[in-house]
Amino acid sequence: MSRTVDRSPIELGGPRRADGIRNREKVIAAAEQVFVEQGIEAGIPEIAARAGVGKGTVYRNFESKDDLVAAILVLRLGKMEEDLIVALDQPDPGRAMRDVLKAAAVRSSAIGFPPGIVLSGQHAELEAVKNRLKERMKTLFAEAQKAGEVRPDATVDELFVLFGGVCRALAESGDTSPKAWSRHTDLVVDAFRP
Numbered sequence: 634m635s636r637t638v639d640r641s642p643i644e645l646g647g648p649r650r651a652d653g654i655r656n657r658e659k660v661i662a663a664a665e666q667v668f669v670e671q672g673i674e675a676g677i678p679e680i681a682a683r684a685g686v687g688k689g690t691v692y693r694n695f696e697s698k699d700d701l702v703a704a705i706l707v708l709r710l711g712k713m714e715e716d717l718i719v720a721l722d723q724p725d726p727g728r729a730m731r732d733v734l735k736a737a738a739v740r741s742s743a744i745g746f747p748p749g750i751v752l753s754g755q756h757a758e759l760e761a762v763k764n765r766l767k768e769r770m771k772t773l774f775a776e777a778q779k780a781g782e783v784r785p786d787a788t789v790d791e792l793f794v795l796f797g798g799v800c801r802a803l804a805e806s807g808d809t810s811p812k813a814w815s816r817h818t819d820l821v822v823d824a825f826r827p
Contacts (some may be wrong), residue, residue: 657694659684661708664701669743673702690778697784703756705744711781713737717769727782730773731822734796741800784827795821 642790664682665676677698681688689802695701716736770789799817808814 653694656684656686656690656709660694660701662685663705665705665744668702673744688714700756703759707756707758707762709737709740710759710766712740714762714766714769717766717773720773720785721769721776725782726773726776726780727826730770730777730783731819732821733770733773735815738796738800738818739811742809742811742814744804781827783825787825792821792825795824 639669660680667680668682673677677688677691680701681691684691691701695704712731713736716733720726720733741814756760770792774792775790776784778785778787796818799821800814803814803817
């Protein structure tokens with residue numbers, strides 16, 4: 634069974650020039666690096682300098698730092714969505730679910746975004762990818778239950794609460810060890826075993 638990722642347009646205002654798209658991508662990549670090194674408090678001047686563009690270029694693409702963080706999250710959650718698409722075709726749904734969550738946790742270990750940004754609901758593209766991701770995870774979770782690898786009384790919402798809580802706690806503690814994030818993900822998934 635082949636599945637594809639639905640992508641919403643980067644901008645609704647029409648096509649963008651190639652250099653504008655490249656600049657936007659450079660800003661996102663630079664912001665992610667700067668946030669890893671300096672934390673989410675890093676400013677736009679540092680990000681612009683790392684991207685090799687002016688501050689005006691950053692603000693033309695992102696009205697606020699929250700919009701820039703949302704763009705990073707869209708990319709990260711897009712990777713998780715791609716992992717879920719692959720996972721839905723795997724023969725062992727329980728193992729596939731664990732692998733998806735561990736990969737997401739390891740990617741998240743470098744930058745702990747404040748939960749208010751992740752959960753705010755103010756960015757349409759971020760909300761769209763979160764909704765698609767949740768639907769795909771719901772399908773994988775149900776397949777793992779049918780295979781007897783997840784307890785029958787559990788819900789996917791409970792999985793999101795526990796996994797999200799662990800990620801939030803690790804981010805707030807400042808722990809950036811991928812090994813720790815992976816171990817805590819194992820503990821969450823094990824809590825759902827029958």
